[in-house]
Amino acid sequence: MDRRSFFKKAGLAGAGAAALAAPAIAQGNQTWRMVTTWPKNFPGLGVGAQRLADRITAASDGRLTIQVYAAGELVPPLQSLDAVIEGSAEMSHGAAYYWQNKSRGLSFFTGVPYGMTSRELTAWVRYLGGQEVWDEIYDQFGVQGFLSGDTGTQAGGWFREELTGVSDVQGLRFRTPGLGGQVWEKLGASVTNMAAGEIFQALQSGTLDAAEFVGPYNDLALGFYQIAKNYYFPSFVEPGLATELVVDKAKYQELPSDLQAIIRDVAQAEYDAVAADFAANDPRALETLVNEHGVQVRSFPDEILEAGAAAAKEIIQELLDSDDALTKKTAQSFADALSVVRRKTESTDAPFIRAREKYFQL
Structure with a gap:
């Protein structure tokens, strides 16, 4: 699917094109509005947001x-x-690190450089105190967050030129958000964030030299291969990215308990x-990118990986030493949980993957 056909099918409308009607309430039925950060029918993420909405609607009859x-x-x-904080929508579907200007602690609930894989992140949020500190952050804004999607370990990004070392990063105009963007800034890149639908044009015009979004499934649809051919794997700054469903907390708590449970449980099911x-x-999208579009799959040089880790x-x-009590609390909770969950990943999962790769093929 090329970029033009994807966006034609997506049928994107301009801001304000939709009606701003208030939520409908009749005979106990309600209609809530969910705003998203994704293009319509966007593979994985936009489709996941729509499926989440449809499942809540169906489960609530x-x-x-x-x-x-x-x-x-x-x-x-x-x-x-x-939009949710201000009351013009009841729900949003996006990524918590997009809002790090509100609290740096929110970045921990999307993806942390050299941090948790998606399964480890889920363990922290569900069983090791992550949800509780997340709730404390969002309580300041009158909203409630739930994990709602999981992309797994992401791709490292698209680059016009091959990277040979840290010197190639200097001054590079790079789209990448969150704490990962701050890592690339320390390596010398000029970092910006922008929504999915804006990245291609910025690459095409030369406003950006490089960009990362998610991985092959999304990136094929966005058409980045038309501008840059060097595709780096894996990301060391987004090892297990999670999306979020955010709801107006007061309205959520006003719902009957069964509807609250439906929202919570559907969000969890959609994460999986x-x-x-x-x-x-x-994997199938990557095969298309390589075989049909001449994309070169590369690994980051060790010099960049080591500098990125530092x-x-x-x-x-810095976040562990933050003057902001909630940011510090979140960082400490994350660090404590990582020290626990990484044991299984590194002692059990990783050796199995290495053995399977070496000895077992079908």
Whole structure:
């Protein structure tokens, strides 16, 4: 699928194109609005947001109908959380690190450089105190966050030129968000964040020299291969990215307990469903990128990996020493949980993967 056909099918509308009607409430039925940061019908993420909405609607037998607005249909994509905070939507679907200007602690709930894999992140949030500190952060804004999607370990990004070392990063204009973006800044890049639908044009115009978004499944649809051919794997700054569902907390708590449970449980189910979607479709999309579009798959040089690790340690230590009590608490909770969950990953999962790669082929 090329970029033009994808966006034609997506049918993106400009901001404000959708009606701003208030939520419908009749005979106990309600309609809530979900704004997203994703293009309409966007593989994995946009489709996951729509499926989440449809499952809530179906599971509630229409008592709570979720109407989805793609990026730009109701509000600009990177104003989705603000729409919930301000009351113009009841839900948003995006990534917590997009809102690090509100609290640096939010970045821990999306992806941390050299941090948790997606399974490790889930363990922290569900069983090791992560949800509780996340709730404390979002309580300041009157919202509630839930994990809602999992892309797994992401691709490292698209680059016009091959990277041979840290010197090639100096002054590189690079789209990459969150704490990972701060790592690349320490390595010398000029970092910016922008929504998915804006990246291609910025690459095409030369505003960007490089960009990372998610991985092959999304990147094929976005058409980055038309501009850059050097595709780096894996990302060392986004080892297990999670998306989030955010809801207006007061309205959520006003719902009957069964509807609250439906929202919570569907979000959890969708976290796993999105993970399976990416696991199935990333490899096939990468094959298309390589075989049909001449993309060169590369690994980051050790010099960049080592410098990136040193930068990540500095940034995380800054957060552990933060003057902001909630940011410090979040960073400490993350660090404590990582010390636990990495044991199984490194002592059991990783050796098995190495053995399978070496000895077993079908």
